[in-house]
Amino acid sequence: NAGVTQTPKFQVLKTGQSMTLQCAQDMNHEYMSWYRQDPGMGLRLIHYSVGAGITDQGEVPNGYNVSRSTTEDFPLRLLSAAPSQTSVYFCASGRQAREKLFFGSGTQLSVL
Amino acid sequence: SQQGEEDPQALSIQEGENATMNCSYKTSINNLQWYRQNSGRGLVHLILIRSNEREKHSGRLRVTLDTSKKSSSLLITASRAADTASYFCATEGSGNTGKLIFGQGTTLQVKP
Numbered sequence: 716n717a718g719v720t721q722t723p724k725f726q727v728l729k730t731g732q733s734m735t736l737q738c739a740q741d742m743n744h745e746y747m748s749w750y751r752q753d754p755g756m757g758l759r760l761i762h763y764s765v766g767a768g769i770t771d772q773g774e775v776p777n778g779y780n781v782s783r784s785t786t787e788d789f790p791l792r793l794l795s796a797a798p799s800q801t802s803v804y805f806c807a808s809g810r811q812a813r814e815k816l817f818f819g820s821g822t823q824l825s826v827l
Numbered sequence: 828s829q830q831g832e833e834d835p836q837a838l839s840i841q842e843g844e845n846a847t848m849n850c851s852y853k854t855s856i857n858n859l860q861w862y863r864q865n866s867g868r869g870l871v872h873l874i875l876i877r878s879n880e881r882e883k884h885s886g887r888l889r890v891t892l893d894t895s896k897k898s899s900s901l902l903i904t905a906s907r908a909a910d911t912a913s914y915f916c917a918t919e920g921s922g923n924t925g926k927l928i929f930g931q932g933t934t935l936q937v938k939p
Contacts, residue, residue, distance in 0.1 A: 757931035818869035
């Protein structure tokens, strides 16, 4: 099993550009989530999904969209990138939010 | 606002010493989890303690939970240089919210 796979590992964007961060898991987990990690801020929840077709907002959802058309995939879309979205992004999956989560290796995003 | 807050923010000890990290949270929880993050990597699940448990052990890790004080502690005994990492607590509020919220973390340095 590959676990949780995130692509790309690094990305540089210009302000206003859009892009999609990919996340895929092969553990048949119902729960998937996206976090961003900034220095001194810990991890902040952006969006999460409790199953295919179901998504909801986390702590910092503004500027991000998600969809969950399959159990395996949970892409995160930046609609119009801003410098404030410079961060490291982590995708995680698990059977439920209250159970053990498995994390991807992260995407380091810089918005210039 | 963060559900969990860790204390101290940073801790530096010698190899062989014990390391204690504390986590406080604000609302009722189903369980509390501890994760570890090595520099530049994704988070790895360490241990989960349920709200009806007071203490749990896993190898050199000991976790306690005091729901009356809304606090938890993580003790790493006989620390090793390889334990150098950041440690995070995470909680989901009671009621199956689907939101697993992380604290800001404690950065542990173990000197050889």
